[in-house]
Amino acid sequence: MNKLILASASPRRKEILENFQVPFDIIPANVEESIHEGEEAKQIAMALAFEKALNVLQYCEADDIVIAADTVVYKNEIFGKPLNYEDAYRMLNLLQNDIHVVISGIAVMQKSTDIKIVDFESTKVKLKKLEHERIQKYIESGEVWDKAGSYAIQGKGSLLVDWIKGDYFNVVGLPISKLDDILRKYFKIELM
Numbered sequence: 562m563n564k565l566i567l568a569s570a571s572p573r574r575k576e577i578l579e580n581f582q583v584p585f586d587i588i589p590a591n592v593e594e595s596i597h598e599g600e601e602a603k604q605i606a607m608a609l610a611f612e613k614a615l616n617v618l619q620y621c622e623a624d625d626i627v628i629a630a631d632t633v634v635y636k637n638e639i640f641g642k643p644l645n646y647e648d649a650y651r652m653l654n655l656l657q658n659d660i661h662v663v664i665s666g667i668a669v670m671q672k673s674t675d676i677k678i679v680d681f682e683s684t685k686v687k688l689k690k691l692e693h694e695r696i697q698k699y700i701e702s703g704e705v706w707d708k709a710g711s712y713a714i715q716g717k718g719s720l721l722v723d724w725i726k727g728d729y730f731n732v733v734g735l736p737i738s739k740l741d742d743i744l745r746k747y748f749k750i751e752l753m
């Protein structure tokens with residue numbers, strides 16, 4: 562089987578892929594994650610996932626299959642990772658008591674076949690109403706910093722969530738079911 566390479570420094574993406582019986586290596590991508598004004602969330606997530614995979618492809622063997630993802634949160638505007646305490650507070654205050662979408666772009670590519678697939682998955686999340694003190698307490702828990710939208714559904718952020726509609730793993734950062742579709746269709750690889 563061709564070797565899978567996860568182009569990611571995210572421990573969550575690694576953990577999700579580790580649930581399956583396929584061996585893979587990790588090579589973190591080195592790209593500038595800039596968001597351009599006016600672009601749609603799904604376009605940004607797909608463009609960044611594509612750039613990450615392309616960046617890592619140069620370090621791979623011709624038959625290796627490179628997988629990259631990028632996750633953004635969207636509600637009227639695009640929320641990436643918080644820059645500081647105020648930014649995290651602003652995001653959580655805007656997201657609380659309402660529905661937003663979490664969009665992950667996913668890119669899968671291989672040099673030898675020149676296959677380059679890019680797609681996205683979207684999951685709706687409703688956050689509970691959060692009082693000022695609760696937002697403060699959550700930020701102080703320390704888990705918000707490297708998370709798009711300033712929360713982690715897999716951590717203490719689970720307590721902030723009212724409901725979700727769609728793929729949970731997409732919120733955590735890797736749309737695993739969509740990835741399986743791509744691997745089966747284009748590379749004849751089964752995660753099952």
Ligand SMILES: Cc1cn([C@H]2C[C@H](O)[C@@H](COP(=O)(O)OP(=O)(O)OP(=O)(O)O)O2)c(=O)[nH]c1=O
Nearest residue numbers: 569570571631632708709712713714732733734
């Ligand atoms: C909304 C949400 C996001 N996140 C994370 C997933 C992503 O790791 C992160 C968004 O940042 P990304 O830029 O998508 O990824 P990353 O920089 O962590 O890793 P890499 O580019 O090396 O692959 O937010 C959670 O872990 N839980 C959540 O509930």
